[in-house]
Amino acid sequence: MMVEIYRAASEAEALIIKSFLESNGIPCLMKANAAPSVHAFAVDGMGEVTILVWENEAAKARELIREEEDA
Numbered sequence: 164m165m166v167e168i169y170r171a172a173s174e175a176e177a178l179i180i181k182s183f184l185e186s187n188g189i190p191c192l193m194k195a196n197a198a199p200s201v202h203a204f205a206v207d208g209m210g211e212v213t214i215l216v217w218e219n220e221a222a223k224a225r226e227l228i229r230e231e232e233d234a
Contacts, residue, residue, distance in 0.1 A: 165192065168224045169214040177212035183231065184216065189224050191216045 168191075171177035177193045184191050195212045216224045 164218050165215040166218050166221050167194075167213045168216050168221050169228060171212045171214065173210055174212050177214060180214050180228065184214070184224055184227065187227055189216055189220045189227070191224070 169177075169180055171180060174193070174195065177195075181191050181193055192215045193212050194215055195210075214224075
């Protein structure tokens, strides 16, 4: 089962996170509530994009993101 590990404010941010995780060997998917072309900017979460990974990779993915944010 895939689980949400990150909420990005935009598709651009989500693509960066997705690329980062995949370069570290963690496959992931992006899921948006609305088409980015319709909601280019996040308004009350409308432009949010979630990053999903396999449940057994979630802890590693969160740790990688946390380490990168602290760097």
